[in-house]
Amino acid sequence: MKMGVGQIIEIVYLDKAGKISQRKIKIKDIRDGMIRATCLTTDAPRVFRIHNILAWQPAKNQRAG
Known part of the structure; x- marks a missing residue:
């Protein structure tokens, strides 16, 4: 399965800093090794480096929030 724009994962x-966190995000853009997304935990925009994502799965509840 592939990540895609609009998907909640x-x-x-x-x-x-070497800290591991678990987040639910809604993907806004994937480009140049980066994922621009809204973190649904903090309702804030974030940018994630793809190579720093240790694991991912489609969110069980695809609704935002």
Whole structure:
């Protein structure tokens, strides 16, 4: 399965400080090794490096929020 714009996914992410977090995000754009998304936990825009996503799956509940 492939990630796509508009899709809501759950990710396990390693940030630049080495901290691992789990988030539910809605993908806005995928380009140049980056995913621009809205974090549904904080309702804030975020940018994630694809190579720092340790795991992902489609969200069980595809509705935002």
